[in-house]
Amino acid sequence: MEPRASRPYMPGYGIAAPEAGTGLLPWSWAAERLTASHDYWVATVCPDGRPHVMPVWAVWDGGCLWFSSSPDSRKARNLARDPRTTVTTDDPSEPVVLEAEVTRIRDEAGNAGFAERVNSKYGTDYALGFFLANATFRLAPLRAFGLTQEDFTGSPTRWEFA
Secondary structure (H helix, E strand, C coil): CCCEEECCCCCCCCCCCCCCCCCCCCHHHHHHHHHHCCCEEEEEECCCCCEEEEEECEEECCCCEEEEECCCCHHHHHHHHCCEEEEEECCCCCCEEEEEEEEEECCHHHHHHHHHHHHHHHCCCCCHHHHHHCEEEEECCCEEEECCHHHCCCCCEEEECC
16 A cells, blocks of 8 residues: 655745655655665664664565564663664655654564565575574554755655554
8 A cells, every 4th residue: 555645844945745746655655765775774762862873784574674673772772661763764865764663573574584585685594593592673654755965955855654
């Protein structure tokens, strides 16, 4: 199911109407960048309210973004306490930003699928046990944002998922 696209509210930036400039970007544009990104930046909130941002490898499976981390890492502990997160792709000239609550995946089948996709994307050979010992997270976006630097005022798009 395609998310609903609209122009985000960005006061003071001279953002054009939804039909002006490039117009609203199609979700396929965002999905291509989510698939192709090599690194992703995961933002979480520390117990004292400080932001915490770290890069991860991740895979987009067409509907969700998957990543893993040591269960004792700051980001995993933050997500265990508060699953709300923001994740961005690695290209600031064509960013895709996802907002969601993550789900920790503990079952073998979910981790096996993630291991297969990670190994295929990054040319690695991590065994299933590596992921079962780690904390694997699945992010199903609630909202997303994207724009192109080339058309900064005419491309910003917000997607909302049902």
